[in-house]
Amino acid sequence: MEKKSFYVTTPIYYPSAQLHIGHTLTTTMADTLARYKKMKGYDVYFLTGSDEHGQKIEKAAAEKGMKPIEYTDGIVKTFKKLWSKMHIDYDDFIRTTEKRHYDTVQALFQKIYDQGDIYKGEYEGYYCTSCESFFTQFQLEEGHCPDCGKVVDIVKEESYFFKMSKYSDRLLEYIESHPHFIQPESRRNEMINFIKTGLEDLSVSGTTFDWGIPITMDKGHIIYVWFDALTNYISALDYLNDGPLYEQFWKNNDEIVHLVGKDIIRFHTIIWPIILMAADIKLPTTVFGHGWLLSGGGKMSKSVGNVVDPLVLIDKYGADSLRYFLLREMPSGSDYYYSEDALVNRINIDLANDYGNLLSRTISMIDKYFSGNIPLIKGGFDEDLVSLSKSVIDSYQNHMDKFELSLGLQAVFKLIGKGNKMIEESAPWTLYKEGNLERLSVVLYQLVEIIRMSTIMLSPVLVETKAKVIAQLGIDKEYFTYEKLEFGSLDQSFKVAKGTPLFPRIEIKVDAEEKPKKTENDEKKKEINKMEKQNNNITSNKDNLISIDDFAKCQFKVGKVLEAEKVEGTEKLLKLSVKVGIDEVRTVVAGIALYYQPQDLIDMKVIVVYNLKPAKLGGIESHGMLLAAKGENDLRLLTVDGNLEEGAVVS
Ligand code: MSP
Secondary structure, three states, X not given: OOOOEEEEEOOOEOOOOOOOHHHHHHHHHHHHHHHHHHHOOOEEEEEEEEOOOOHHHHHHHHHOOOOHHHHXXXXXXHHHHHHXXXXXXXXXXXXXXXXXXXXXXXHXXXXXXXXXXXXXXEEEEEEXXXXXXXXXXXXXXXXXXXXXXXXXXXXXXXXXXXXXXXXXXXHHHHHHHOOOOEEOHHHHHHHHHHHHOOOOXXXXXXXXXXXXXXXXXXEEEEEOHHHHHHOHHHHOOOOXXXXXHHHHHHHOOOOEEEEEEHHHHHHHHHHXXXXXXXXXXXXXXXXXXXXXXXXXXXXXXXXXXXOOOHHHHHHHHOHHHHHHHHXXXXXXXXXXXXXXXXXXXXXXXXXXXXXXXXXXXXXXXXXXXXXXXXXXXXXXXXXXXXXXXXXXXXXXHHHHHOOOHHHHHHHHHHHHHHHHHHHHHHOHHHHHHOOOHHHHXXXXXXXXXXXXXXXXXXXXXXXXXXHHHHHHHOOOHHHHOHHHOOOOOOOOOOEOOOOOOOOOOOOOOOOHHHOOOOOOHHXXXXXXXXXXXXXXXXXXXXXXXXXXXXXXXXXXXXXXXXXXXXXXXXXXXXXXEEEEEXXXXXXXXXXXXXOOOHHHHOXXXXXXXXXXXXXXXXXXXXXXXXXXXXXXXXXXXXXXXXXXXXXXXXX
16 A cells, blocks of 8 residues: 655744744644654654744844854754754755755746736835834734734735735635634634735835845845745745645645744745745645743843753753653643643653652562563453553544644553552562462563553654653564554563663742742641631721722633642642633642642633732742632532633633
């Protein structure tokens, strides 16, 4: 049977500054999907690159007294160094300054011009004087410059225009009849609504800057940077010569996936498909728009000064840990607040405690009870484990296929959790003491199978770790392929070789004043009583009563708990991911661990104080607070009657 193909791309990044962990997220997603598809036997092509033209780059180079190309050469080297340290295994890195790209852009432009979809006219557009940049209707944010937020001026210049308006109905029809074209769903609805408001023809050339690709027949005009940049996805495949890569990965391929951040989804789902339609080229299968990684001050950007350098994190924690953290924490499609504490927590909980410990405990027991030889069992497995492993594999694949990488990883950790639970419940040390070697063999074989299958599923993310696990288990690497992703596939015995911990635990530093005290029950009651008395005093004192206007300052919203876990090193705190809108998931730290188990909270509708200033609790930044009612001996979260959607306003 002919192999299926998979083409995955990242945006091509601007070499105007060094890349941060936001860019690293997209590229790690693409790399992981590429490895996952390769593991499943697909022919994969993975493209990334750099978007080097435009005024900004021209200006940045001039400030350094360099030619633009000298300047971008230097920065592109830093991109490649980062990707190599992150183990990003791309097939090609395209630079828009390369001849193959240059020629393709000119030819594509000419083709669309020749058939009458590009015409010359006068551009009346938006210009930001402080950034010295033109913007399209697409780029403005509520009428203001998307970069500096200042008011833009309307200016006039001669320009070529692309007849976008002609294609708007066709595009709308395409989006509506291809539910997988724009993902996730919330972005799709956003784009449909945008197109329905009407598309204007797009100015696709300018005469005010030089650093770009000129129009062949009118060299004073430089082709609009987005027309130039988007074309990279086909110029890298040699569309110009109808080359074999273009044949396989575009023309005859049903899985062409562009991964992009939410800020550039419009360019990819409106301008790009219309360029393709006009040039009679088929459209990509999916444009997936992920959310942003935020840090203090919002979206990471050099001008805000809140960027996080991935190279520092790789040196400190290792590439696999960073890869895992980014993919596990980033909810599919929505934003996520980054903090180093969350990174450390995630490594400690999942990788050190759950996965790493499972391996080292299993190997120690095989060493101790069977002189290092993995007992070979052919049947009589625990039924619940066999059926869990089936459902985990299904759920893992299902989520990975939908680009829901965090959910895919969560599925795998269900299996790992089951392994750790099995050790506690079956107490192998007791089985050994009692001489029940038959059951002990079953337990240890099952644990090895859990580790083996989990390692296969985690291998597209934890790319260095797989070899370490294989070495410690001593199992032939052919048992770590996708074909062997089935419980009970291990049918030969091997000898384990204990090694160093896969993920050593990282010390968590919690500031003394923030560290929740470990109180005994009596002390807790005293503290609670004291607090209650204080509160009674406040509410019974009429001077302290507030007006309705004061109350109106507080914003409350209905939220749904997606994830919950204990905050390491604290007794009272739980860290929750709460969905508070179609597209918004927040981290909220709540002092409710004495009253709720994390699993009890999943899917619960809660009331979130929405406009509370972020605060650090247990070392984690909390973005909101949950409303709860406290009785004498219990605390209950406030919830909402009926099935209101997340984000509904409470007043
Ligand atoms: N050059 C264009 C893309 C052209 S693609 C044909 C561009 N470059 S960029 O360097 O500014 O951004 C590239 C990508 O990085 C975008 O998808 C953007 O969403 C993503 N990110 C930039 N900051 C980000 C975060 N803080 N978080 C997640 N992704 C972020 O746009």
